[in-house]
Amino acid sequence: MNEKAMTPEDITRLFVExxxxxxxxxxxxxxxxxxxxxYPRGSQTxxxxxxxxxxxxxxxxxxHFEAEAPLPTLIADGIALTxxxxxxxxGARAQVVRRQADGSWLRLLDQPEFAPPAE
Numbered sequence: 001m002n003e004k005a006m007t008p009e010d011i012t013r014l015f016v017e018x019x020x021x022x023x024x025x026x027x028x029x030x031x032x033x034x035x036x037x038x039y040p041r042g043s044q045t046x047x048x049x050x051x052x053x054x055x056x057x058x059x060x061x062x063x064h065f066e067a068e069a070p071l072p073t074l075i076a077d078g079i080a081l082t083x084x085x086x087x088x089x090x091g092a093r094a095q096v097v098r099r100q101a102d103g104s105w106l107r108l109l110d111q112p113e114f115a116p117p118a119e
Contacts, residue, residue: 015027
């Protein structure tokens with residue numbers, strides 16, 4: 001059984017571990033059933049099944065992910081905003097995560113990368 005994210009910050013660590021292992025189902029398990037992911041760029045992937053299919057395709061190319069230091073997490077009433085600055089210095093990654101009935105956390109909204117428009 002996959003480890004559950006017991007803090008909002010655990011999700012990013014588990015994402016990196018599972019992605020580097022090529023585990024699309026494990027990555028998708030970090031999302032709520034009706035989660036929305038702003039990817040591919042300019043579109044949305046909606047629902048855990050679609051997110052798993054997307055990650056299966058992405059991970060088939062065997063990308064390598066590095067852990068990024070998180071920015072401070074904001075938590076209020078069982079909802080949290082997590083974010084990390086990409087190592088290339090462009091934009092930011094942000095996620096809204098929600099506490100589940102068992103105390104674990106899952107992603108509800110995922111903005112994997114936001115690069116500001118070119119000036």
